[in-house]
Amino acid sequence: EMHITLQKREKGKTWSSPIQGQGSLDPYAADQEQKRLMLQRFQEENPGFDFSQAQFTGTCPDPRTFMGGIRSD
Secondary structure (H helix, E strand, O other), rough: OOOOOOOOOOOOOOOOOOOOOOOOHHHHHHHHHHHHHHHHHHHHOOOOOOOOOOOOOOOOOOOOOOOHOOOOO
């Protein structure tokens, strides 16, 4: 058994597959990951607010570009 931890170079980017050429996320899973990344971004930018019950309806915007994009402080 082996556990591998991968870190993304570009924060907020959704990988279609961690290993090139080895399948990809289905559209539903990709949308869920975008929503998770957007909530994570909101929480990082607004630490005093609780976004744990927040929900997106419809298509989630790209967290890398939405409202000025991700801060790289």
